[in-house]
Structures are given as structure tokens and as C-alpha cells.
Amino acid sequence: MSWRADGWRAERWRAELVAVWAFALRSLLMASRNIFFFFELLFWPVVGVLSIGLLARFLQLGAPETSFVLIGTIALSTIQVCQLEVSYAVLYDVWSKSMKHQFLAPIGVRHLTTGSWLVGVVRGLLVFLMLGVLARWAFGFDVLAAGVGDLFVFLLGCFLTAWIIGVLVCTLIVQFGSRAEASAWATVNAVLVFAGIYYPISVLPRPAAAVASAIPITYFLDAYRTHYGFASEFPLALTTGLGLSLVYLALSHWSLVVAIRHARRNGQLLKMSG
């Protein structure tokens, strides 16, 4: 009987991967055919790095301080591009009024968010690479100074944060409909203001610093910046950041499941469909 159970398990896994791939492929196709995705990928990130780098030059900041703010702006762009891709998983259906069709199918939110997140990771890596080259060329900032391993962990932190914010945005959209669309572009900025994007969180007022210490990317930024001459503000920064990420990831997915259940109850799912 075990071969039968193995076959069933294999079939389940295959179906899981196929559903994830469906969303990933859809995101890829949409991204390749809509001009505004190129703007997201090229225009705003480049503008961000150039303006922050030039501001640092004008203020005559030293190399460590320049690195500090450039890390912040590169992280912001990388997270935002990846997070938007996750949010688009729901936004596409809101814009095209096709929401009900995917929730009619035997899929879970994990398929929707994972597929789009994977494409977001690819797009985020492209942005990071491009901004890294630009920052090196224009301002002499080396993203690899921390070493490949630590850079990998930093990027992992960025992408996990993007995943969490993206799923939370999806929750808001499912809950409140197109009125919550703006959250797709606003949320990441709000989060990073608290997380110490251009400053250490020690400069924040105490209540804001408390909020910052509950945000995973705060810890990943802190750990990465230690390689550029800044002392860590937290013991076990990476462990804390990773732990918080996993907890929030589970909570954000749970909130999306609850929002969809609620949307099935109050008819929001139908309102967002043709």
C-alpha cells in the first residue's frame, strides 16, 4: 500500500508546484507586457540611488555614512519591487475584475503568494544588482564588502520582509476592495521609516523605536551595516530578524485567509469580480 501512498503524495506535491508555477508564470507574462513594470524596475530605483547618493555628496558625508544611507535606499527599492509583485497577485484580479475565478479553483493563498513572490525575488535581485553596480560606479559603494554569505542573508531578510508586506497589502485589498489599492505603494515606505532606512533606530523617539524593534528588516539592516563600520544595536540581530520574519509570514498568510473567508461572507469577492 505504501507505493500508493507515495504516489498520492507525489501527485499532491506536483499539484502544489503546478499551482505555484501558474501564478509565477502569470506574473512573468504580465510583467513582460506592461510598460509600467519597467518603470518600477528602472526609473524609481535609479532615481532613488542617484538622489540619495548626490545628497550625501552635497552634505560631504564620509564613506561609512554614505554607505549607511545607500544601503537604506537600495533596500527600499529591492523590497518595494518584490513586495509589489506579491501585491499584484491580487491587484491584477481587482483591476481585471476576475477575482472570483481563482478563488473558485482548488488553490490556497500559499500558491498565490509564493508564485508571485518568486517572480518578485527575481525582479528584486535584478534591481539590487543594477543599483549595486550604479552605486559602485557613481559613489564607490561596494555591496559585496560584507561578503557573499552576509549579503545573501541580508537579501533574504529583504525578500522575506517584501513577502510579509505584500501579503498584508493583499489582505487589505481583499478586505476593503480597490479603496485599499494605494497601500500597495505606501506600506513599504511606512514600514521602512520605522525600520531605520536612513538612520539608526536609536535616533527615533522611544515609542517609534519600540515599533522598529518589532520589524524584521530593522535587524537585517543593522546586521548588514556592521560590515560598513557601524556597531550593532541588537544582540543576535539575524536570529531575531529571521524569527520575527517567520512569525509575521505565518500571521500575514493567516490574515489573508481570514480576509478571504470574510469576503466570501460579505460578498466582497463578488464585488471585485465582473
Add this chain to the structure above:
Amino acid sequence: MSAIIARDVAKTFRAGWIRRRVTHALRGVTLDVPRGAIFGLLGPNGAGKTTLLSILAMLLTPDRGTVTVLGHDVVREAAQLRHRLNMSTGNASFLWSLRAEEIVSFYARLYGLSGRRLRRRVDDLIELCELGPYRRVLYNELSTGIKQRLALAKSLVNDPELLFLDEPTLGLDPDVSVRIRRRIATLRRERGMTIVLTTHYMREAEELCDEIAFIKGGLILAGGTAAELKRQIALGDVIVFRLDPPVAAWLADVPGVLRYSERDGRVECVVDDADKRLPALLEALHAEGVVIRDVRVSEPELEEVFVELAR
């Protein structure tokens, strides 16, 4: 054996924060849909047809009542059901930048299809719904009729046992509507699918449906086959005579005659049952020496039943 058993299903929508608006969309619907049947839900706008269909398709949760679909409770056992049913809507909408075949493939993947099976299913559906020339056309560039056929193709990706069609021929040209109706009939005949459809077109309902339920104000007012509904509403059959002399007002007193009228030189009698009453009428006319030039018998149109119920 029933594909759908709904008992006392109610649904109320609430909207607005300050001025609370409450809409009682369904007020206690009870329904049985036999397996393998085409079942029609008819009713005026805002009657609750789409709400009921959405509850049956698990897109909405009922506030009250129980719904069993293919032997499973739609609230507690939704996961076991989703891969066995599907839905197509008349005003369906899909992602604007995807090609027709990509849309079908996307939804097929959500039902677990991949590789050769996926390609074969997509090809079959493209052929079945005559989408061949449009398979690489972006959704935005398709006409309404083609979009409707695409919606139908999408609803068949998982070869569902139960198919919901919400206004499948809404806004289509008559020739396209006829083709879609034929396709729906073929699906039931060849695949034994149970189909529940909502429509505004009485001819469509009469042509396709084995059973029909009339819904209004969130309640089912009448149900049965088209013939049964006509009997239930007691609109009667119409017998039209061309007589010489052309007037026979005394026919109004013959047992079974519900209404008598004269129009364009013809005499029209509405009777409770034409089969039963026609011989007596012919006999009475003959006895009075009236010459019968022509006789025609017609059943009332379903549309008349609809108008009567929607009143």
C-alpha cells in the same frame, strides 16, 4: 439522485457605515437539482439568481440554511468540492494582457494540469469553443462573443461534474447565442454534466432546461418543467378559430373556457386544457351551424409565465 440539495438558504448583504443599507438577497430558498440535468434559474433583475448561484459555487457563504453539492456540505467540505465544479459568467473578465490560450492554461494549472495533459486539454477546449483563430490574441482585443466562448472554455478546464453558467449568452448576437446553447446541450449529452444556468431569455430556458425555478425577491415562487410551470400558473392554452360567421360570443359560457376574445376576424378562446376542451367546442360550433375555416392550438409561452410571476 440530487446534485444539489439546498434547504432554507438565506443571505443578507449589509453595506455602509453610517447609513446602514440592508438587502435581503435570499429569504429561504429550497431547491433540488437532479444529477445530469440542466436546471434553469429565472427571475427579474435583483431577484437573487446570482446570489444563489454564488452560494452553490462556494463564492458566497449563506447566512442560514444548508447546501449540499455532490454530496458535500458547501461550508464545511468546500475543499473536497472545488475541483469538481466550475463556473462561467456572461460578463466574465480576465487579465487584459494575457492571450486566450494563456488564460485557459493558467486556470487549468490551478486545477493541477501540467505537461502533456495540460497542452491536450487546452487544445481540446480551444477546438471545442472554436477559439483556434484567437488563441494568440490578447484578451483586450477579443470581441464580446469570443470572450464569452473563452469564459466557457475556462469553465471546462477541470472537466467539471457540475457547471454553473450565469447568463451565458448575455449580450450576444443571436447566431452566437444559438451556437453556445448547442454547446451547452452537447456538454450535458456527451459528458453527463449537471448544469445550473441563470438566464433572462425564456426561449433559452425552454430550449435547454429540464427543470426551471422562478425566483423573485429572494424566494422561489414556482418550479418544475416548463410544461408544469405553465400548468401551475394556469395561464391556459389558446385555441384560435376562423369562423363563418366570425363571431360566437356564446363560447364564453362553454365549460372550461377561461376567456373569450375577438381579434382581426378571429375568435380566441383561452381554455384550461386544449386536449380536453377542443372536441366539445368543435361539437358546439357544429351544432350551432357555424362553419369552421381554421383552428389553431397553442400553449402559452414561458415568457408569459415569467411575466405573470414577476408581476
